[in-house]
Amino acid sequence: MWSKLVVNMDNLSISRVALEEEFQDLGGRSLIAQYLIKNVPPTCDPLGEENVLLFATGIFAGTRFATANRLSVGGKSPLTGGIKESNVGGYAATLLAEHGIKLITISGLPKDDNLRILYIDKNGNANLLDANEYKGINNYEFVEKIHERFGKDLATISIGSAGERLYKCSSIQVSEYNSGHPSRAAGRGGLGAVMGSKGIKGIVIEKPEEKYEIPYKDKEKFEEICLKLNRMIAESAKKDPFHNIGTISTIEVTAPNGILPVANFSGKLFKDYKKVGANKFMENLKTRGGRNKIPCQPGCIVQCSNCYNDENGNYLTSGFEYETIAMFGPNCLISDLDAIAKMDRICDDIGVDTIETANAIAMCMEAGKINWSDADAVLNLLNEMAEGTEFGRLLGQGCEAVGKSLGVERIPVVKHQAMAAYDPRNTKGTGITYATSPMGADHTAGLTMGRAFDDSGRTAQAYASNKLQVAIAFADSMMCIMTFANMVPGVPLLAEMMAALYGGSSDFSRVASIGVKTLLTEREFNRRAGMTDADDRLPDFFYKERSFATGSKFDIHDMELRTIFDF
Amino acid sequence: MITSYEQFVPIVMGCGSMLRTGLKVRELGCKKVLVTHGKNLKKTGYVDILVENLESAGIKAVCFDGVQPDPPDTMVEEAAEFARKEKIDGIVAIGGGSSMDTAKAINVLINNEPPIIQYLGVQKNLNPGVPLICIPTTSGTGSEVTTMTVITCTSLNKKDSVLSPVCLPTLAILDPELTLGLSPRMTAITALDALAHAVESLTGGQANPLSDALAREAIRLIAKWLPVAYNDGSNIKARENLMYASTFAGMAFTNALVHIGHSIAHVLGAQFDIPHGMACAIAMPEVIEYAAKTETEKVKMICECFGIEIDENADYEIIGATAKKTLRTFIKSVGIPNLKELGISLEDTLNIAPLVTQDSGFAIAPYRITASKVAEMLKSAYDA
Structure with missing residues (x-):
């Protein structure tokens, strides 16, 4: 047991x-x-x-x-x-x-x-x-x-x-x-x-001297399905840019379409995105002895991690991801990949969330405390966080606290948590996920990009968000979502694997209900904590300001947000 | 009867949609585009926003800002020369009919030798041009969805059209916010141009069920929303509905064509320098009354679009008279003067009747009429 x-x-x-x-x-x-x-x-x-x-x-x-x-x-x-x-x-x-x-x-x-x-x-x-x-x-x-x-x-x-x-x-x-x-x-x-x-x-x-023996109900069956799924994942991963490059490859999709946040979610396009894009990243890995295709845990086949060295070939950071690069980069109008890697290293080292911190930095830029594009000023502020100066401690309280303290009106948070690297006006389903996820604005809770008819349109966005939020809620209970993305046709087999491991039903509803029950439980926890419908909305400016890249606003009807978890 | 609906332009529509231009133009594979616009539009700031939007999407933009009203052939030839020299691979027109028609004429001349005058009329074998994106800033011409460009031939002092697939935009972008600044007078004139497209295409010989549906909806929308926009230019709902009405009417008439109303308007415009939309409106009630004889059901539909109930047993004369009265009341309600009020003499007015019968649009009239009948129409409209 x-x-x-x-x-x-x-x-x-x-x-x-x-x-x-x-x-x-x-x-x-x-x-x-x-x-x-x-x-x-x-x-x-x-x-x-x-x-x-x-x-x-x-x-x-x-x-x-x-x-x-x-x-x-x-x-x-x-x-x-x-x-x-x-x-x-x-x-x-x-x-x-x-x-x-x-x-x-x-x-x-x-x-x-x-x-x-x-x-x-x-x-x-x-x-x-x-x-x-x-x-x-x-x-x-x-x-x-x-x-x-x-x-x-x-x-x-x-x-x-x-x-x-x-x-x-x-x-x-x-x-x-x-x-x-x-x-x-x-x-x-x-x-x-x-x-x-x-x-x-x-x-x-x-590492234990003796490994715990897992009490499989039917080990042979489990191994059979598991092998099938692992093979499916391995085959699919061969074509997955997350495997072949890393999560930074996402920028090649988001930047040209106005999904990549630029200058605190201004909605503009960032012309210099290739300077922080996949090719630049791969070139730097190659010329400096860095690596990609690194598994962060044993047995990972997708291997989206990496090791990024500085210009002298010395280790700088690893697990250098799209979100970090996007939020410290284009969202702060910074196009220096090495400077961003330094920021990532500091964040990992002092132990802060790069998304929350980079958004807090963008608040400082929006308020004029430091200039847009000024990577040195960002590194200084991160050092203030490390040193625990008065302002450094304020930064440590996150994007909303910094924005409010500096009098910023455009604060991109939901449930007090800063948004990840997707502009919700141009991937509206992701905006719906930001708004309604019990976790607050969160990209790993149900990123719909490319899954509805038109990322900037309304059709099927709430549907896609609902389906993905459920899927992610059960995927987060059993695997990494990067792997999940490579085994979508095999999802029904997860239930069979559960049955072989624990016994009981092998019907897919067993897996789906884990997702649904998890979401509803999380929402109930939040409700008891005092959250209301009003916490399931995006900040006003996404409803009022157009994205310059597409002309789109976040024009999703409240009713779509209110009914998203009506199962 | 077998009819067809053949011309279709993809459309992006909605407030703010002008900002979608950069991404769409990039999707069309363009790297460097010509932006055509008139000097006045520059003052609104829209041109700068458009250029910034294009450039932020990685597209170079060069501007031709010399668009003139009723585009003269000399001007479009000069613009086409500029476009060829700049080696553009796309055209973005922003503005009213003149800007869009200039862009279309440039597109004709990109891969076909000037002068433009040699291509007047229906052209089926012109060399194709480049992707053409039209962004109207008025709700009237419908040019963003039509196959024709109207050009003023300076040597002949008359307007004529090139009808060709090369003139059909690759994409139309309908952003009603761009029309918020239009004056009540311009709002009325442009909307009545659209109304003329709708009522004439509905009663024309090439009408078909699809163009009829579009035309009817255009008439309904204009009947309902022009008075609102005329009295309150900032009413965005009215602006939206007028813009869509204008495009619906454009879609209708590029397939079903317009007839005598436009023939009269072309001559009034050329002879007395009356703005096109106003010229279309002046004798519209008489033209529709005339059409009622053969297009009785269609004219009845027009009345119904204005909310007028027609007795089941009403004959074409009653229907025609009702339509005439309804249209005239509507036109006058948005400040359109008659010919007398415009200071034109009755004699000069009646003298243009033979010219009307020489207009190319006369060929597609519901049924043939004489110059003297046209003169009767003009006389009726003169001080009405």
Whole structure:
């Protein structure tokens, strides 16, 4: 049976118990939704003792299914004030699964100011170790010190100085498979601050000496379907630009069509986008000894990660993604890929969400605090965040806080969370997802681009958003969505795989209902937390201002937003 | 009867749609386009926005800003020379009928030798031009969806048309916001041009069920929304409906053609320098009354589009008289003067009747009439 690691920071106790029967065949986002609604008061202070920080592995964790070992982090979000599940690749979930741990719950608040590490050794013993020596250091240094102390056969989950300072945009960084770089981020929603509030600097998971034996109902059947799906994914990935280039390839689609945000969602096109585009990226990798096609977790076939070196060929960052490049780049009118890579490195290091932070920076540009295109000024502001200056701390509170403080009117947030790199006027279904996702403005919750008739039109956008939000909600419970995108024809087989693993029905409705139930549970959590219909809308300026690239406004009727989850 | 509807232009429509131009032009594969416009339009700022929009989509734009009303052949030849020299691979026309017709004439001359005058009439074998995108800033001509360009032949002092697939725009972009600044007078004149297209194509010999549907809707929309836009130019709903009405009417008449109303208008325009839309309106009631004899059902439809109920047993005379009265009341309600009020003598008016019968549009009249009958129509309209 899968187990649960229960960490109580009130009395610094740890116990390992069997995971409740009702949660056994859940995982990832679906497990987090069900656990939170049953165990966390939705009105609680996200940084208070009633909030619980969760780490969950997926429904197929520990199996050979491609990207089955994705890690979901959950809790009440200090940024949105609602439910939050932020999932991340990296090595940690693989090792948790090998330990037979499906869920870690960290509850309560410590009585002291000490920092601690949750340490899971190779025998599966968990302890809280003193971590005061790591106070104030950032993720790269932390990982280095952990490697020095415990060796490299482990995975880390950590926060940087941002999480310690309870920045609402702070991330939780997970080390990448092989390299160990803390470059995989559970970025959205400020869960790093929840970890900081609990005084946990990091979680260190050693590779177990003995792997947990997964109790398959029908292992042979499972392996048969799993192989089929993995082959399908591998075949499809060969043609996937995310595999052949990386997520940066998205810019080649979004930039020419006004979907790429430019100058704080001005709706304009960015003529210099090729300077931060796929060709430039590939050229820099090639000439500087960088790499793409890197799996962030073992067994990944899509391999969208990368390693990006500076002009001298030295490692700069990895997991250098489209969202980061778009939001620090064109949305700040910056076209210097190396400068953006430096920004990414700083964000990973201090542990902040690149999307939230880059949007907060755009607020500074919109307000005239720094100039558009000024990459040096951006790096200075990021350093202020690292140093914890007064303004740096304000930046740490995210886009909305910065925008309001500087008197900006055009603040691109939903449920207090900044928008990702898609202009909702030119991919309206994504706008509908931004508006209605229980997670706040979030691209991984249901990005409809290219899936409705016309990205800038109305037809089928709400339909596409609904279908995708459901699909993503179950995909987030069992795999990486990059893999999911490469196995769409095989989706019905997921139910058969669940039946072979856990028993029970092999009907697809089992999988679909995980998605529906997760979404409805998350919405209910938000409703109890005080959210209303008004929280399911985009900022006014998207309804009023035309995108200069297309003339389009976000003209989706409220009724379409209101009825999106009427199943 | 077997009829056909053959000309069709893809359309992007809606407030703000001018900003879609850059992406659409890029989709058409253009790298460098000629933008045609008149000098006055530049003052509105729309031309600068359009050029910025094109350039932001990666398309070079050169402007021909010398568009004149009733485009003279000399002007379009000069513009075509400029276009050839600039090696443009697309044309974007923004403006009223003159700008669009200039663009069409340039397109004819891109791959066909000047002078333009040799191509007047129906041309089936011209060399094709380049992608042509039309963005109307008035709601009247419908040129954005038609196969013809009206050119003033300076040597002959008369207007005539080139009808050719080369003149058919590749794309029309209908952005009603561009018409918000039109004066009440211009609003009325242009909308009555569209009304003339609709009523004449409905009653013309080449009418077909599809063009009829478009024409009827155009008449309904103009009847309802012209008075609104005339009294409140900022009413965007009225502007939208007039723009679509104008395009519907354009679609109708490029397939079904117009007849005597336009023949009269062409001569009135050339002889007395009366704006085209106003010239179309002056004798429209008489023309439709005349058409009622053979096109009784169609004229009845016109009355119904204006909300006038016609008795089931009414004959063509009653229907014609009703249509005449309805149209005249409507035209006068939007400030259109009669010929007397325009200071033209009755004698001069009646003298143009023979010229009307020489206009090329006369060939497609519902049934043949004489110059003296045309004179009767003009006399009736003179001080009505």
